[in-house]
Amino acid sequence: MSSSEHFFDIVVVGAGVAGSAIAHALAQAKTSRTIALVERSFEEPERIVGELLQPGGVKALQRLGLSESLLGIDSVDVEGYLLIDGQESVRIPYPKGQYGRSFHHGRFIMALRRIALKNSNVTPFEATVSDLVECPTTSRITAVKACTKTSNGSKTTITISGRLIMVADGCFSNFRNVIMGVNACKPVTKSYFAGTILKNASLPCPKHGTVILPRGSGPVLLYQISQTDTRILIDIQYPLPVDLKNYILEDIIPQLPHDLQGPAREALSQNRIRRMPNSFLPPIQQGRSHSKPGVILLGDAWNMRHPLTGGGMTVALNDVVWLRDALGSLESLDDWEEIQVVLRRWHWKRKPYSSTINVIAGTLYGIFRKDDPIFLALREGCFQYLQRGEEYISAPIGVLSGLNPAPLLLMQLFLQVTGFSMRVLFTRHPRASPSDKTQTHVITRLPAFFEYPQLLLKACLMFWEAFAILIPVVWSELRWWAPYS
Numbered sequence: 001m002s003s004s005e006h007f008f009d010i011v012v013v014g015a016g017v018a019g020s021a022i023a024h025a026l027a028q029a030k031t032s033r034t035i036a037l038v039e040r041s042f043e044e045p046e047r048i049v050g051e052l053l054q055p056g057g058v059k060a061l062q063r064l065g066l067s068e069s070l071l072g073i074d075s076v077d078v079e080g081y082l083l084i085d086g087q088e089s090v091r092i093p094y095p096k097g098q099y100g101r102s103f104h105h106g107r108f109i110m111a112l113r114r115i116a117l118k119n120s121n122v123t124p125f126e127a128t129v130s131d132l133v134e135c136p137t138t139s140r141i142t143a144v145k146a147c148t149k150t151s152n153g154s155k156t157t158i159t160i161s162g163r164l165i166m167v168a169d170g171c172f173s174n175f176r177n178v179i180m181g182v183n184a185c186k187p188v189t190k191s192y193f194a195g196t197i198l199k200n201a202s203l204p205c206p207k208h209g210t211v212i213l214p215r216g217s218g219p220v221l222l223y224q225i226s227q228t229d230t231r232i233l234i235d236i237q238y239p240l241p242v243d244l245k246n247y248i249l250e251d252i253i254p255q256l257p258h259d260l261q262g263p264a265r266e267a268l269s270q271n272r273i274r275r276m277p278n279s280f281l282p283p284i285q286q287g288r289s290h291s292k293p294g295v296i297l298l299g300d301a302w303n304m305r306h307p308l309t310g311g312g313m314t315v316a317l318n319d320v321v322w323l324r325d326a327l328g329s330l331e332s333l334d335d336w337e338e339i340q341v342v343l344r345r346w347h348w349k350r351k352p353y354s355s356t357i358n359v360i361a362g363t364l365y366g367i368f369r370k371d372d373p374i375f376l377a378l379r380e381g382c383f384q385y386l387q388r389g390e391e392y393i394s395a396p397i398g399v400l401s402g403l404n405p406a407p408l409l410l411m412q413l414f415l416q417v418t419g420f421s422m423r424v425l426f427t428r429h430p431r432a433s434p435s436d437k438t439q440t441h442v443i444t445r446l447p448a449f450f451e452y453p454q455l456l457l458k459a460c461l462m463f464w465e466a467f468a469i470l471i472p473v474v475w476s477e478l479r480w481w482a483p484y485s
Contacts, residue, residue, distance in 0.1 A: 004158050006125075009033035009333060011144055011162035013129050013175070015042065017050065018299030018316040019168035020112035025064050025324040027119035031331065036160050037116060038125045038146060044106035048195035048233065048274045049307050051105045051225050052078060052209060055098040056402020057314035063321050069111035074226040075103035080397065082205040083386070084257070085213040085379055090386045091205060092397050100310075100401070102209070102223045102231075127158060132165065132175060132295065140294035140336060141165050141179075163333035165295040171279060173301035180297070181290040187279035187304060191218055191237045191369070194244060196271045198222075198230040201263035209310070211368075213379060214255040218369045219308060222260070232264060235278065235308075237369065244273055279304050280362065282476035283354065287343035293336045296343065298323075303354065306365040311357035314402040322349050355477040356405035359470070363414065366469030374462050381421025418466045422459045426452070 012023045015037050023037045053061075053070075061067050078100035080093035094100065116122055127146035135142050143161035150156055167175050177184040203210050203222060212220040218235025225231050234252055241247035245268055253264050283303035286296060299316045326342045326349075333339065367378045385392055396413055398404035426447065447455055 004156065006036065006123075006158065006160045008036040008123070008160065008162045010164050010166065011036045011038065011160050012166045012168065013038050013144060014168035014170060014299070014301070015039035015113050015116070015124075016045075016109060016168060016170055016299065017112065017313050018301075018320060019166070020109065020116045021064055021066060021317055021320040022166060022168065022298060022323065023122050024066060024112075024116040024119060025320050026327065027116070027122050028065060029324060029328045031328060032121055033333075035119075035122045036125055036162065037113075037122055038127055038129055038144065038160060039113075040126070040128045042113065042124065042126050044110050046274075047105045047276070048231065049105070049193060049276050050313055051108075051231055052100060052102045052223050052310040053108075054100050054310055054314045054400070054402045055094055056405070057317050058099065058101060059403075060314065060317035060321050064317065064324070066112065066115055069108060069115055070101050070103070071111075073103050073107035073111055075101045075108070076224045076226065077207055078102050078209060078223065079207045080209075082203075082208045082210045083213075083383070084204070084210065085383060088383055089204070090383055091208065092386060092393055093208075094397060094401055095394060095403060098401065098403060100209075102225050104225050104229070125158070125160060129169070129174075132178060132292070133159065133161075134292070135294075138293070141292050142294060164327075164339070166298055167295060167301055168298040169301050171277070171281075171300040171304055173297070175295075176297065176301055179292045179295050180284060180286075181292065183284050183288065183290045185282055185284060187277075187281040189277040189279045190306075191235050191278045192240065193233045193276045193278055193307065194236050194248065194273050195231060195233045195276070196267045196273055197225075198232055198260070198263040198267045200228055201230040202259055203230065204257050204259070211308075212256060213368055213371075214252055215371050217252055219365070220252065220256070221308070230263070232267070233307075235365075235369065236275075244275075248273070278306050278308075278365075280306060280476075282358075283347070285344065285347045287340040293340075296323075303358070305358040305361040307361075308365045308368070309357070309361040309400050311361055311400075311402065315354045315357055318353055318402070319346075319350055322346055351477070352407055353402070353405045356399055356407050356410050357402060358477060359407075359473050360399055360410060362473035363470050366473075367466075374458060374465055377424045377458075377462060378418075378421045378466065380424045381417050381419075384424065385417050385420045414466075414470060418463065421466070422462055425455045425459050425462065 010033055012019050023035050027035055083090050117124055127148035129144045129146045131145040132141045133143035133145055143159050146158050148156050209223040218237050221233040223231055253261050281304040323346055326346045399410050
């Protein structure tokens with residue numbers, strides 16, 4: 001096995017959304033630097049998530065000069081959401097003139113890579129990174145070691161050195177723990193998405209992401225990713241079914257809108273069901289004493305939230321915008337203390353934006369994943385709030401879309417929806433049928449007089465449950481240290 005060494009200003013490990021975007025952004029910066037983009041395989045990746053980009057992410061692409069990545073990949077405009085709970089539904093449009101985009105994940109990644117590699121100062125390396133190389137005297141990460149194959153099939157070990165190393169190797173990062181040291185957090189996985197593609201399916205509301213809340217399961221998401229393809233994602237909670245396909249056929253598909261049931265059955269008969277863990281990983285401040293100097297984590301390698309709200313790529317792309325601006329002010333990448341100051345500023349500048357999207361993803365999933373009476377009432381409160389009209393829709397969708405990610409506004413909305421939900425208990429008391437798990441609507445009735453003391457107790461329990469969902473997610477965003485450090 002032969003070896004070789006290469007030298008660059010910046011080495012980026014991983015050519016996904018965050019890696020390709022930061023490579024292009026820094027290549028276009030005024031302080032033009034040489035960049036190595038290292039990826040295990042430059043073939044088109046296959047994933048079932050990362051296929052819906054919120055309007056806030058579209059705007060970040062524009063700021064990065066990457067709008068071209070949405071062209072020529074058969075992407076579809078997204079104009080908002082349709083939320084379905086049994087026989088009730090509510091349309092939640094984006095603000096006028098704003099839109100998101102949905103697409104095949106692999107096609108989008110290939111477009112990002114093509115744009116990044118058009119820069120003459122970006123050099124691709126198709127290689128598997130095995131180690132981070134540490135300076136023996138300063139402990140600073142100065143290079144990566146990688147294994148690549150030559151044209152004749154023999155393996156070559158290469159060392160790619162850089163003044164700054166950026167690791168964006170995704171949710172299954174091999175280097176997260178090494179880089180963060182004792183500050184490293186372990187991703188928490190509470191459920192999986194099971195997904196496949198429906199052919200020529202008609203969504204209830206065209207150009208809208210559809211969120212269905214079935215009984216006995218987590219949410220079901222559907223959105224069109226090309227002119228003929230519609231992605232379906234089913235949230236599967238622990239314990240996972242032994243026969244996943246049969247579970248979907250018998251428990252989930254009968255609860256879908258009638259026009260989608262046929263395409264869903266056909267897709268299950270022809271396609272393999274793919275799974276993806278839904279993980280949460282809080283962002284711990286980088287560049288502190290216990291983390292490795294000389295290296296930065298980006299994207300899902302550093303921060304994850306439940307993909308229910310489609311906020312992952314929006315957060316990652318906005319992180320790239322702010323990091324590009326912060327690093328662009330540095331004349332040299334050799335002074336790690338100066339970079340530490342930049343990382344601290346970057347962390348707190350991104351905090352309001354990323355925290356809002358992380359918290360809304362966690363709280364909505366926490367409410368939608370259960371269907372006991374208290375959570376049914378919380379759902380009903382959400383519907384009643386949103387059904388009051390455009391004035392009551394604009395603020396929530398502004399937060400969710402990444403267009404107006406204001407933490408205080410999110411807290412205000414949470415309190416308002418919780419208040420509406422408590423009101424539901426006393427006006428439209430929800431009653432689920434215990435004998436029918438596939439019940440497609442919530443039975444509601446006015447409570448009898450003697451039920452009010454019990455409802456008051458339930459209202460207190462609802463308030464407790466709502467804040468039991470919210471507080472842990474908010475706390476993970478407020479702290480900047482690792483929970484076990």
